[in-house]
Amino acid sequence: RVKNRSKNDYExxxxxxxxxxxxxxxxxxxxxxxxxxxxxxxxxxxxVSPEEGIVTSCEALIRWKHPDFQEISPGEFIPLAxxxxxxxDIGDWVIENVCRQLQQWESLGYDLLPVSxxxxxxxxxxxxxxxxxxxxxxxxxxxxxxIQIEITESLFIDNMKYVQQILETMKEQGIKVAxxxxxxxxxxxxxxxxxxxxxxxxxxxxxxxxxNVSTKKEIATTIVQLGKSLGMKVVAEGVxxxxxxxxxxxxxxxxxxxxxxxKPLTVPAxxxxxxxxxxxx
Ligand code: C2E
Ligand code: MG
Ligand code: MG
Ligand code: MG
Numbered sequence: 001r002v003k004n005r006s007k008n009d010y011e012x013x014x015x016x017x018x019x020x021x022x023x024x025x026x027x028x029x030x031x032x033x034x035x036x037x038x039x040x041x042x043x044x045x046x047x048v049s050p051e052e053g054i055v056t057s058c059e060a061l062i063r064w065k066h067p068d069f070q071e072i073s074p075g076e077f078i079p080l081a082x083x084x085x086x087x088x089d090i091g092d093w094v095i096e097n098v099c100r101q102l103q104q105w106e107s108l109g110y111d112l113l114p115v116s117x118x119x120x121x122x123x124x125x126x127x128x129x130x131x132x133x134x135x136x137x138x139x140x141x142x143x144x145x146x147i148q149i150e151i152t153e154s155l156f157i158d159n160m161k162y163v164q165q166i167l168e169t170m171k172e173q174g175i176k177v178a179x180x181x182x183x184x185x186x187x188x189x190x191x192x193x194x195x196x197x198x199x200x201x202x203x204x205x206x207x208x209x210x211x212n213v214s215t216k217k218e219i220a221t222t223i224v225q226l227g228k229s230l231g232m233k234v235v236a237e238g239v240x241x242x243x244x245x246x247x248x249x250x251x252x253x254x255x256x257x258x259x260x261x262x263k264p265l266t267v268p269a270x271x272x273x274x275x276x277x278x279x280x281x
Contacts, residue, residue, distance in 0.1 A: 023069075024080055026068075026069075027066075027069075027072065027076070027077055027080050028080050028081075028083070028084055028086075030066065031077065031080070031081055031084065031086045031090070032086065034064055034066065035086075035089060035090060035093060039064055039065050039066060039067070040062055040063065040064050040065075040090070040093065040097075041062075041063050041065070041097075042060050042061065042062060042063070042094065042097050042098060042101065042267075043060075043061050043063055043264035043265055043266055043270075044058045044059070044060055044061070044115065044264060044265050044267070044270040045058055045059045045061060045257055045262060045263065045264040045265065046058050046257070046261060046262045046265070046270075046273055046279055047059065047235060047255040047256065047257040048255060048256050048257070048261045048279060049254065049255055049256075050245065050248070050249045050253065050255075050256050051249075053278075054277040054278060054279070055113065055273055055277045055278070055279050056113065056114075056255060056277075057113050057114040057115070057116065057148070057255065058113055058114075058115055058116070058270065058273075059115070059116045059118070059150070059257065059264075060094065060097075060098045060101075060115050060116065060117050060118070061074065061118070061264050062074050062078075062090070062094055062118075064077055078090075078120060082120055082122055085122075087120050087122055087123050088122070088123055088126050088129075091119060091120060091123035092123075092132055092136075094117060094118075095117060095132070095133055095136045096136045096139075096140075098115055098117055098147075099136045099137055099139070099140035099142045099147075100140050101115075101267065102115060102140065102142045102146050102147075103140040103141060103142060105271065105274060108271075110271065110274040110275070111274065111277075112146050112274070113146075113274065113277070114145070114146055114147070114148050114176065115146060115147060115148070116147075116148035116149065116150050116176075116178060117147065117148070117149055117150065118149075118150045118180065119149050119150065119151055121151070121152065121154045121155040124151060124155055124163070124166075125155070125159060125162075125163075129166075130166060130169070130170070143174070144170075144173045144174035144175045145174050147175055147176075148175065148176040148177070148178055148198075148199065149170070149175060149176075149177055149178065150178045150179075150180040150201065151177065151178070151179060151180060152179070152180050152181050152185070153179065153181075153182075153185040153186055153187070153188075153191075154185065156191055156195075160191065160194075164194070164195065167195070167197075171196075171198075176198040176199060177197045177198050177199070178197065178198065178199035178200070178201055178235070179192070179195075179197050179199070179200050179201065180201045180203075181201065181203040182200050182201055182202055182203060182223060183202055183203045183205070183206045183219060183220075183223060184203045184205060184206075187223075189226070192226070192230060193230060197232060198232060198233060199232055199233045199234075199235055200223065200226075200227035200230075200232045200233070200234050200235070201234075201235045201236075201237055202220060202223050202224075202234065202235070202236045202237065203237065203238070204237045204238020204258070205238075206219055206220055206223075207220070207236050207237065207238045207239055207240075207244055207248070207258070208238060208240070210243075210244050210247055210248075211241075211243035211244055211247055217247065220236075220247075220248070220251065221251050224251040224252065224253060228252070233254040233255065234253055234254050234255075235253070235254060235255040235256070235257060236248050236253050236255075236256050236257065236258070237257045237258060238257075238258050238259075239256045239257065239258030239259075239260045239261070240258055240259045240260050241260055242260065242281070244258075244260065245260050245281075260281055261279050261281055262279060
């Protein structure tokens with residue numbers, strides 16, 4: 001009986017694998033076409049200062065409207081794009097798109113907010129990354145004060161010195177640097193102290209269920225204190241309800257991002273937010 005069951009499980013697993021492999025194969029195959037045919041677009045998720053109750057910045061997140069699969073989440077296609085080396089072109093498209101958007105908002109008379117851009121590690125590490133980055137800011141006359149970058153811990157593995165140098169120049173020019181998804185990886189104190197980053201983002205996996213799980217509360221408080229003691233701003237992502245929001249406010253968190261305040265918004269909806277900076281939970 002045990003034997004049969006494991007055989008069925010295996011067949012089920014095998015079938016699932018084939019489906020997901022086929023899907024991954026098609027997605028990889030279609031990335032280039034997606035870029036060429038304008039199937040990608042950006043959405044913007046507000047970050048709120050709980051103290052002031054206003055929107056203080058936002059995160060740019062890529063979306064892909066695939067002709068067969070409808071919306072494919074970046075959680076699925078970004079890793080595939082990384083495998084293919086396509087992330088450089090996609091990442092470049094993202095930076096240009098955000099710069100163009102900032103220029104458009106400015107020319108329409110909106111008061112801007114800082115926009116954070118996610119950079120995948122391999123994109124950051126390509127040789128001409130900073131050149132392309134600055135050229136987009138220049139082309140669209142974007143002041144560096146309006147751009148933040150979100151990087152993850154994986155970037156520092158094996159590349160500490162090189163990455164540190166590049167970040168230093170970016171920071172000198174006024175770009176704020178955030179460490180994304182903190183609390184999921186190595187979360188090493190040693191390099192956090194060395195790096196002198198501006199913003200620490202607590203990963204949503206630590207926020208989910210924080211009101212019921214005391215260990216999560218303790219880890220989150222520790223991270224907030226750690227960030228603060230290093231002079232960083234601390235942001236919580238994935239805040240979905242009032243309970244979570246209230247707990248985090250007690251910890252003196254600087255910004256809150258999550259469905260409680262707002263899902264990622266299309267450009268017209270984000271433009272409305274820019275008019276007043278107000279948001280209703
Ligand atoms: P991330 O940078 O950690 O972004 C946060 C993710 O959490 C986003 O998912 C956002 O929509 C989602 N989120 C925000 N608030 C909540 C909430 O309250 N509840 C829940 N359940 N989720 C929430 P998204 O947009 O699907 O992006 C997933 C990941 O894909 C991002 O994680 C980031 O690593 C990557 N990504 C997205 N856009 C880009 C991009 O333009 N370039 C690169 N390189 N990566 C990107
Ligand atoms: Mg992010
Ligand atoms: Mg994150
Ligand atoms: Mg994340």
